[in-house]
Amino acid sequence: MNVTVGQRTEHFRTVTFDTAKNSVRLIEQRLLPHEFKIVGTKNFRETAAAITDMIVRGAGAIGATAAYGLAQGALAFRGGDLEKFSSHIKTVYQTLADARPTAVDPVNAMNDVMREMARGETVAEKQSLALAAAEEFANEDARHCEEIGQHGAKLIRNGMKILTHCNAGWLAFVDIGTATAPMYAAQSQGKKFHVFCDETRPRSQGATLTAWELAQQKISHQIIADNAAGHLMQRGEIDMVIVGSDRTLGRTGEVANKIGTYTKAVLAARHKIPFYVAIPLSTIDWNLKRGFDIPIEERGESEVLGAWGIIDNSKLKTQNSKLAQRAYIRVANPTSGARNPGFDVTPAELITGIITPVGIFKPKELWHRRHELGFQK
Ligand code: MRU
Numbered sequence: 001m002n003v004t005v006g007q008r009t010e011h012f013r014t015v016t017f018d019t020a021k022n023s024v025r026l027i028e029q030r031l032l033p034h035e036f037k038i039v040g041t042k043n044f045r046e047t048a049a050a051i052t053d054m055i056v057r058g059a060g061a062i063g064a065t066a067a068y069g070l071a072q073g074a075l076a077f078r079g080g081d082l083e084k085f086s087s088h089i090k091t092v093y094q095t096l097a098d099a100r101p102t103a104v105d106p107v108n109a110m111n112d113v114m115r116e117m118a119r120g121e122t123v124a125e126k127q128s129l130a131l132a133a134a135e136e137f138a139n140e141d142a143r144h145c146e147e148i149g150q151h152g153a154k155l156i157r158n159g160m161k162i163l164t165h166c167n168a169g170w171l172a173f174v175d176i177g178t179a180t181a182p183m184y185a186a187q188s189q190g191k192k193f194h195v196f197c198d199e200t201r202p203r204s205q206g207a208t209l210t211a212w213e214l215a216q217q218k219i220s221h222q223i224i225a226d227n228a229a230g231h232l233m234q235r236g237e238i239d240m241v242i243v244g245s246d247r248t249l250g251r252t253g254e255v256a257n258k259i260g261t262y263t264k265a266v267l268a269a270r271h272k273i274p275f276y277v278a279i280p281l282s283t284i285d286w287n288l289k290r291g292f293d294i295p296i297e298e299r300g301e302s303e304v305l306g307a308w309g310i311i312d313n314s315k316l317k318t319q320n321s322k323l324a325q326r327a328y329i330r331v332a333n334p335t336s337g338a339r340n341p342g343f344d345v346t347p348a349e350l351i352t353g354i355i356t357p358v359g360i361f362k363p364k365e366l367w368h369r370r371h372e373l374g375f376q377k
Contacts, residue, residue, distance in 0.1 A: 001170045001184075003216060005036050012038075013174050015056060015064040015138060019131070022075050024068045026056045029171055033212035034310050034325060044073035044092045051099035051106070054203070058172020059246045060141045063105030063282050066096040067134035070113045074130040077123060085123045089114075101295040102256055102343045103246035104285045109137045137282070138174045144280035145176035147357035152182025152242065152278055153189060155360075160193040160239045163229055166200045166258035167209035168244020168278065178278035179242045180213060182355065187219055195221040196238065198229060200258060202303035202340060226260055233271040241268050241275045242355075246343060247294055248277065250284045250370060253348030253363025254291030259341055265350040277346075277363075278355040281374040284366065291345035304338035306330040 002009050016025045023040035024047045031037055039055060041047040047069035051062050073092030077085050093114070097107055116133035120126035156162070168179035176184060183195060195214055200206035207223045214221040224232065232238050241264055247256040255261070255277050268275040288294060310325040332338065348363035358372050366373060 001175060001213070001217065003036060013138070013142070014058075014061045014171055015068065015174055017068045017071070017131070017134065017138075022072055024050070024065055024072055026050055026065065027171065028055050029057055029209065030055060030308075031326065032171070033208050033215075041069075041072070043076060044069045045095060047072060048095045048099040051096070057205070058167060058169075059103040059105040059244065059283055060145070060173030060178070060280055061171065062100060062103055063109035064134070064138040064141055064174050066099070066106035067109040067113050067137040069096045070110050071127075071130040071134040074117065074127045077127070080123050082123060085126065089117070100297060102297045103283075105246075105280075105282045108282045108284075109134075112137055141173055141280055141282065142175040144282075144357040145170070145173050145178055145181045148178050148278050148280065148355050149176060149181030149185035151357075151360055152276070152355040153185035153191075155240065155242075155274075155276065155355075156182055156186035156191055156193055158191050158193065161196065161237055162193060163196045163198065163232075163238045163241045163264065164210060165198040165206060165241075165243045165261050165264055167205040167213070168257075169210050169213040171209050171213060172244060173280070177213070178244045178280060178355070180210070181278060182242060183214075183219060184217060187217065193220070195219060196229070196232065197221055197223050198226050198260065198264070199223055200260065201226055202299075202307070204307065205258070229264055230267045233267055233273055238268075238271075238273055241265075241273060243275075243277055245277050245279045245283050247285050247288075248279050248283050248354065248363075248366070249288050249291060249294070250286040250366045250373070250375065251289055252291065253351065253354070253366055254294075255346045255348075255351060255354075255363070256291065256294045256296070256343050257346065259344050262344040262346045262350075265346045269350050274352040275350060276353050276355055276360075277351055280357060284373060284375075286370065286375050291347070294343075294345055296344070297342040299340045299342050301338035301340055302328070304340045305332040305336070 169177035197206040
C-alpha cells in the first residue's frame with residue numbers, strides 16, 4: 001500500500017527480500033504509528049527473532065517472513081554436500097516454525113518452499129528454488145488479498161458502520177490485508193462508510209496499526225475501547241463486523257484470531273449483526289479436527305500490566321531522541337500478576353461467512369469446497 005511520510009508517498013510491501021544482502025526486509029511495526037522504518041535481518045535466526053519479538057506480525061506477514069527466512073537460511077549454506085544441507089534446512093525450518101505458535105501461515109508457507117526445494121538435485125538448484133518459492137508465496141499472498149477485496153466489497157453498502165478487531169490490514173500481510181481488503185476495494189468503488197477499530201489490548205494493534213493504515217488511506221474511522229463494541233451494537237451503530245484469522249480449521253470452520261474476537265462474535269450474534277472473517281488460503285489448517293487443539297500463544301504478563309507508547313520528549317536532552325520517545329508505562333497494581341493468552345477460537349455457528357480469494361463461504365462449507373480452496377493431501 002502507499003505510505004505517506006512527510007511530503008513523500010511511496011508504495012511499500014510489509015515484507016521483501018534483498019538478494020544482494022541475503023536479508024529479509026521488514027517494516028519495524030513496533031514503532032508504528034510514531035515512526036516508519038525498514039529494518040533488515042542478517043540471518044535466519046534474526047529473522048525468527050523478528051517474528052518472536054513482533055517486529056513483523058500478522059498471519060500472512062509472518063508467513064512470508066518465514067518463507068523468506070527459510071530461503072535466507074538455504075542461501076547461507078556453503079558447499080555442495082546434500083546431507084549436510086538437508087540437516088541445516090531442518091534446523092532453519094524448526095527455528096522459524098517455533099518463532100510463534102498460533103498462526104498456521106508460516107508452516108504452510110515453509111511447506112510450499114520445502115516442496116519446491118525437493119525438485120532440485122543440487123544444493124545450488126535447491127537454493128534458487130527456495131528463493132523463487134518464497135517470492136511466489138509473497139506474491140500469492142498479495143494476490144489473494146486483492147481477490148478477498150473484490151469478493152468482500154460486495155458486502156459493503158454506502159453509509160455502513162463496520163467494526164474490525166486487531167490488525168488484519170496490509171501490515172499483517174504482504175500487501176492490502178484481509179479484513180481491510182473489502183474496505184479498500186469499496187473505497188475505490190466510491191462507497192462511503194465508517195470503520196470502528198477495536199483498540200485490541202494488550203498490544204493495541206487496532207489503535208496503533210489499523211488506525212494508522214486507515215488514516216493513511218483516508219478512510220473514515222474511530223478507535224474504540226475494546227469494551228465499547230457491545231454498547232454500540234445495542235444502539236444500532238454497527239452494521240457488520242469483519243476480522244482476520246491466524247488459523248481457520250478447514251474441517252470445522254472454527255476461527256482462531258486475536259484475543260477478544262470470540263467476545264465480539266458472541267455480541268454480534270446476540271444483536272443479529274453479520275460477522276465475517278477474511279482469510280487467504282494459507283490461513284486454512286486442513287489437519288486439525290477441533291479448535292480446542294489450536295496452540296494458543298501465551299505471552300508475557302508485562303503486556304497486560306502496562307502499555308507501550310511515546311512520551312513527549314521535546315524536553316529530553318538525549319543523544320538518541322528517537323529511542324527516548326518509546327516508553328513502557330506500568331499501569332497495573334505493582335504486586336499483581338497477569339494472564340495473557342494472545343488468541344481465542346470462535347465457533348463456526350457464530351460466523352456468517354468466510355471471505356476467501358475464491359468467494360464467500362459458510363464456515364461449514366470449507367471442507368466440501370476444499371479442492372477449490374487449495375487442499376493438498
Ligand atoms: O499478535 P499478532 O498481531 O501477530 O496477531 C495477529 C493478528 O494481527 C490478528 O489476530 C489478525 O486479526 C489476524 S492476522 C491477519
